[in-house]
Amino acid sequence: MTLDEREQISLVGAIGSTAGALLRWGVANHPMTMALGDIKGHASIRQLVGRAVTRDTLPPCLVFTGPEGVGKRRLALAVAQLLNCHALTGEDQTGPDACGACRACERIQRGVHADVLVLEPGETGAIKVDAVRAAVEQTIYRPFEGRKRVVIVDDADRLVPEAQNALLKTLEEPPDGSVFLLVTSRPHMLLPTVRSRCPELRFGGLAPGDIVDLLVQEHGFESVAARAAAATADGSLARALEAGSTDHLQARESATAMLRALASAPNPRQRLEAGKGLVDVRPGRKSSPAADRETLTRRLRALSTLFRDLQVLASRGEVAWLSNVDLAPDLADLARSYDTDRAQRGYVSVDRAVQALTRNASPKVVVDWLTLQL
Ligand SMILES: [Zn+2]
Structure with missing residues (x-):
C-alpha cells in the first residue's frame, strides 16, 4: 500500500492518521484468488464458517488456532471477502462464495479495503495496545465501504496483556457490523477471559x-x-x-x-x-x-x-x-x-x-x- 492510498483512506475518515500508521496491511504477496472454495483442506471449517456467513450467525469473535503455515490467516481473509463481496458466486453445498474479482475482493486482496483491518506484530514483535485501540475505535462506526467490518489479528498471541484487555472490553459488547478473527498457533498465550468469549476453530487437527x-x-x-x-x-x-x-x-x-x-x-x-x-x-x-x-x-x-x-x-x-x-x-x-x-x-x-x-x-x-x- 502506498502512502497516497493510506492518506486517501484517512481522508475519507475510515481510519485516523495515527491509526493508519499503527495498522499493518501486509497481504499483497498472497495469491490472487482467495475465496473459501480455493483453500485446501479444512473442509469442515470452511463449511461451518461459510454457512454461518450465509445465515448471518457468525459469532462476533472467532479464534483460528492450529499449527503455523496451514492457511489460518488466508481463511480469515477469505471470510472477509465472503462478508463483503459484491458478486457472490457458486451455490454448491457450501453455499455462496466470494468471487475473488470484484472491487471489494480485489481491495481486500491488496490490503486496502477500508473495513478489513489486519493487525500483526510490529518491529518489537508485539501487538501493542494503541494498535488495538485504533482498530476498536473503527468498530464504533458502521462499515465504510462494505457490509461488515472485519478485524483480523494475526499472531494474536503477540497481543500484550493490556492490548488483550482493550480487546476484551469490545468482545463483551461486540459492536454490530464487526467481526474479530484472532489467528494464532499459541492460543494458550491469550488471556482466559478472551478465550472464553470466542469459539475456537482448530486448523490442522481434526474437527x-x-x-x-x-x-x-x-x-x-x-x-x-x-x-x-x-x-x-x-x-x-x-x-x-x-x-x-x-x-x-x-x-x-x-x-x-x-x-x-x-x-x-x-x-x-x-x-x-x-x-x-x-x-x-x-x-x-x-x-x-x-x-x-x-x-x-x-x-x-x-x-x-x-x-x-x-x-x-x-x-x-x-x-x-x-x-x-x-x-x-x-x-x-x-x-x-x-x-x-x-x-x-x-x-x-x-x-x-x-x-x-x-x-x-x-x-x-x-x-x-x-x-x-x-
Ligand atoms: Zn467479490
Missing part, C-alpha cells in the same frame, strides 16, 4: 465431528462417549484415545453433575459437598495419586468445555458452535443459572485449577477452592 466419526467407526466408541471425548481432544484423535471411552463419558458426567448441583448457588457447605463428585474414585477403578490427578484433570477439561458452551448459548450462538452439541437441552437448562458472566468466571477459575494441578497442588484443595468460585 470434533470427524473425531466422533473415527471413534465410533474405528474404535468402538458409543456415539455419546465419542462426543464427550471429542469435546476435550483439541482436534487430536490420539488425545481422544489417551483415555477409554467410559473415562471421557464419566468425566463429562461428573462435570455436568457438579454444574447442576451448584446452579442455584448453594451455601459454602453444600458447595464443598458438590465438589466431592469431581474427586470421587469410581467403584472398581484403581486409585493412585497420579491416576486421581489425571482423572480430575480430565473432569476439569470437560468442565471448561461446558462453560464455553454456556457462553455460546448466552450469546444466542447456534447449537453448531457447541463442543457438547449432544448436551444442548441440558446446557439450555443450565444456561438459566449460568449467565455469561458466571460462565466466564467459571471458565477462568477452571483454567487456574488445571494450572494449579500441574504444579502439584492437592486435588482436594484445588476442588474446594474451585467450588467456592463458581
Whole structure:
C-alpha cells in the first residue's frame, strides 16, 4: 500500500492518521484468488464458517488456532471477502462464495479495503495496545465501504496483556457490523477471559465431528462417549484415545453433575459437598495419586468445555458452535443459572485449577477452592 492510498483512506475518515500508521496491511504477496472454495483442506471449517456467513450467525469473535503455515490467516481473509463481496458466486453445498474479482475482493486482496483491518506484530514483535485501540475505535462506526467490518489479528498471541484487555472490553459488547478473527498457533498465550468469549476453530487437527466419526467407526466408541471425548481432544484423535471411552463419558458426567448441583448457588457447605463428585474414585477403578490427578484433570477439561458452551448459548450462538452439541437441552437448562458472566468466571477459575494441578497442588484443595468460585 502506498502512502497516497493510506492518506486517501484517512481522508475519507475510515481510519485516523495515527491509526493508519499503527495498522499493518501486509497481504499483497498472497495469491490472487482467495475465496473459501480455493483453500485446501479444512473442509469442515470452511463449511461451518461459510454457512454461518450465509445465515448471518457468525459469532462476533472467532479464534483460528492450529499449527503455523496451514492457511489460518488466508481463511480469515477469505471470510472477509465472503462478508463483503459484491458478486457472490457458486451455490454448491457450501453455499455462496466470494468471487475473488470484484472491487471489494480485489481491495481486500491488496490490503486496502477500508473495513478489513489486519493487525500483526510490529518491529518489537508485539501487538501493542494503541494498535488495538485504533482498530476498536473503527468498530464504533458502521462499515465504510462494505457490509461488515472485519478485524483480523494475526499472531494474536503477540497481543500484550493490556492490548488483550482493550480487546476484551469490545468482545463483551461486540459492536454490530464487526467481526474479530484472532489467528494464532499459541492460543494458550491469550488471556482466559478472551478465550472464553470466542469459539475456537482448530486448523490442522481434526474437527470434533470427524473425531466422533473415527471413534465410533474405528474404535468402538458409543456415539455419546465419542462426543464427550471429542469435546476435550483439541482436534487430536490420539488425545481422544489417551483415555477409554467410559473415562471421557464419566468425566463429562461428573462435570455436568457438579454444574447442576451448584446452579442455584448453594451455601459454602453444600458447595464443598458438590465438589466431592469431581474427586470421587469410581467403584472398581484403581486409585493412585497420579491416576486421581489425571482423572480430575480430565473432569476439569470437560468442565471448561461446558462453560464455553454456556457462553455460546448466552450469546444466542447456534447449537453448531457447541463442543457438547449432544448436551444442548441440558446446557439450555443450565444456561438459566449460568449467565455469561458466571460462565466466564467459571471458565477462568477452571483454567487456574488445571494450572494449579500441574504444579502439584492437592486435588482436594484445588476442588474446594474451585467450588467456592463458581
Ligand atoms: Zn467479490
